[in-house]
Amino acid sequence: MVVDNTKAHVILPMTVKHINQVSRLHAHNIVGFSSSLGEHFLRCFYGAIVASDYGFGFVAISNNQVIGFVACVQNLAAIYSLMITRNFVRLIGIMFRAMLHFANIRDACEVIVYPKKQTQAGLPAAEIAAIVVSEQYRSCGIGKMLVSCCAKEFWKRKVTALKVLVGEELSANKFYKRAGFQFVKRYYHHKKFLNLYVLSIDADVLVQTAGLVSLSDTSVTTGHLARE
Numbered sequence: 001m002v003v004d005n006t007k008a009h010v011i012l013p014m015t016v017k018h019i020n021q022v023s024r025l026h027a028h029n030i031v032g033f034s035s036s037l038g039e040h041f042l043r044c045f046y047g048a049i050v051a052s053d054y055g056f057g058f059v060a061i062s063n064n065q066v067i068g069f070v071a072c073v074q075n076l077a078a079i080y081s082l083m084i085t086r087n088f089v090r091l092i093g094i095m096f097r098a099m100l101h102f103a104n105i106r107d108a109c110e111v112i113v114y115p116k117k118q119t120q121a122g123l124p125a126a127e128i129a130a131i132v133v134s135e136q137y138r139s140c141g142i143g144k145m146l147v148s149c150c151a152k153e154f155w156k157r158k159v160t161a162l163k164v165l166v167g168e169e170l171s172a173n174k175f176y177k178r179a180g181f182q183f184v185k186r187y188y189h190h191k192k193f194l195n196l197y198v199l200s201i202d203a204d205v206l207v208q209t210a211g212l213v214s215l216s217d218t219s220v221t222t223g224h225l226a227r228e
Contacts, residue, residue, distance in 0.1 A: 009137070011145050014057030014069060019046045021066035022059065029132045041094050046071060048083035049129070055079050058149045060133070060142045068133035070146040074126045074159060123184070124198060126154055126162040147179065155201050162201065165194045 014022065023042035027035050034042065049055035054075040060068035073079050084091060128150060133142050154162055165187060166172050173195055177183070181197035188194075 009060050009062040009067060009140070009142065011058050011060055011142075011149055014046070014050055014059050014071070016047070016050055018059045018066055018069070019043050019050065022046050022057070022069050022071075025066055025069065025132050025134060026130060029134075030130070037094055040090060044083050044087040044091060045079075048079050048086060049073065051086070052079055052082050055129075056153055058146055058153075060137070060146065062137065067137045068131075068142045068146060070131040070150050071129045072127070072150050072154065072162075073129050074154075074157065076125070076127070076129070123196070124159075124161040124163050126159045128162065128164040143175070151199070151201055160201050161198055163196060163198045165196050168193045168195050 012018075020039075020043065023039045023046055026042050026046075027039050034045070046057070049057055049071050055071070055073045057069055057071040059066045128147075131143065131146060133146075151162075163184075164176060164181065166176060168186065176197050176199075179199065181199045184196045184198050186193050187196045
């Protein structure tokens with residue numbers, strides 16, 4: 001557990017009890033395909049992350065409310081598989097309504113093929129899937145602590161590299177460069193250009209991420225879902 005007494009918030013591992021608030025925070029701060037599918041879909045996704053051995057997350061709590069979170073995956077295809085297995089009937093209804101719009105069909109296809117394309121490109125399977133900080137708590141060091149916890153947990157799991165996708169227009173690009181993430185390429189996804197970064201994790205990197213300044217004044221910065 002990581003506590004910042006000056007800001008009265010605490011960082012905890014994400015659990016089932018946090019899923020509703022995490023999904024709501026995602027839906028209210030991330031504009032894109034995943035949010036358009038609604039909070040039911042998001043609860044299915046984050047529920048799979050919490051339940052799977054291939055995913056984990058951390059939440060920032062203040063006054064018993066989730067004010068920020070980071071969600072990480074080691075194998076996104078496995079997360080999707082578990083999500084479908086656990087919520088097949090519910091997802092059928094959600095996707096049927098979404099597929100009435102052609103743009104959603106295209107976006108869904110991009111999401112499905114994304115894990116395979118990343119593997120074929122020789123990129124790490126591990127990644128930051130989403131990170132959000134509530135507007136009123138930005139620039140308080142919460143983003144810094146969430147990313148630091150993420151890197152430490154990946155290190156514990158013997159993961160030596162992870163990737164993250166960042167909208168090319170976002171100020172978070174500077175944050176990840178300072179954290180030691182290396183730019184790999186531009187990535188076109190959901191009609192937007194994103195910058196793909198890779199972090200090689202070692203003891204020095206853990207020290208470096210622990211000393212980062214906070215994420216700047218953007219609530220949504222990165223991730224497979226947040227990149228939309």
